[in-house]
Amino acid sequence: MDISAGIQASLAGRYASALFDLASDNGTVTAIESDLDKLEAALAESPELAAVTTNPKVTRADAEKALWGVSAILGLSELAQNFLGVLAQNRRLSQLPQVIRAFRAIAAAQRGEVTAEVTSAHALTDAQLDALKAKLTAREGRTVKLSTKVDPDLLGGLVVTIGSKRIDASIRTRLNSLSQAMKA
Numbered sequence: 001m002d003i004s005a006g007i008q009a010s011l012a013g014r015y016a017s018a019l020f021d022l023a024s025d026n027g028t029v030t031a032i033e034s035d036l037d038k039l040e041a042a043l044a045e046s047p048e049l050a051a052v053t054t055n056p057k058v059t060r061a062d063a064e065k066a067l068w069g070v071s072a073i074l075g076l077s078e079l080a081q082n083f084l085g086v087l088a089q090n091r092r093l094s095q096l097p098q099v100i101r102a103f104r105a106i107a108a109a110q111r112g113e114v115t116a117e118v119t120s121a122h123a124l125t126d127a128q129l130d131a132l133k134a135k136l137t138a139r140e141g142r143t144v145k146l147s148t149k150v151d152p153d154l155l156g157g158l159v160v161t162i163g164s165k166r167i168d169a170s171i172r173t174r175l176n177s178l179s180q181a182m183k184a
Contacts, residue, residue, distance in 0.1 A: 012098030035080035053093035064088035113143045117161040121154040
């Protein structure tokens, strides 16, 4: 498997790579992705859980115990539970969101997928998302997953980011360009 050097170079990337290798060996990559999705949602919904992962005053043992409890409630796999224990023991729980992102990137690369972050001024309809996905898949030559956000400041149009490529077709950018051209 070819993993980008940028992911492997980061601390979170090394943990994500190790977790991916273990999950791949066990044939549980999809299950681990699901576990990480549940965990990410729990972190977003619970400020207390997020504090456990980022507060340096929480001891390793207390953090590990809290995460074991959360893992049981969320129904996480044994591999995911053990991985969280390793992060707690190594004082790396603050890196959990980055580890989750890196794991997703590694898994997507393995499947030949790429994720496009789409920011629009208004929520896109399913038909618009399907058409955009089809065009981006044809352009990239591989499966594209869409991650959408709404930013009313764009005024209209889209901003699509795929890896290091950015397609900015927003009205805000066009107006800024026009304003700069008029000043010159």
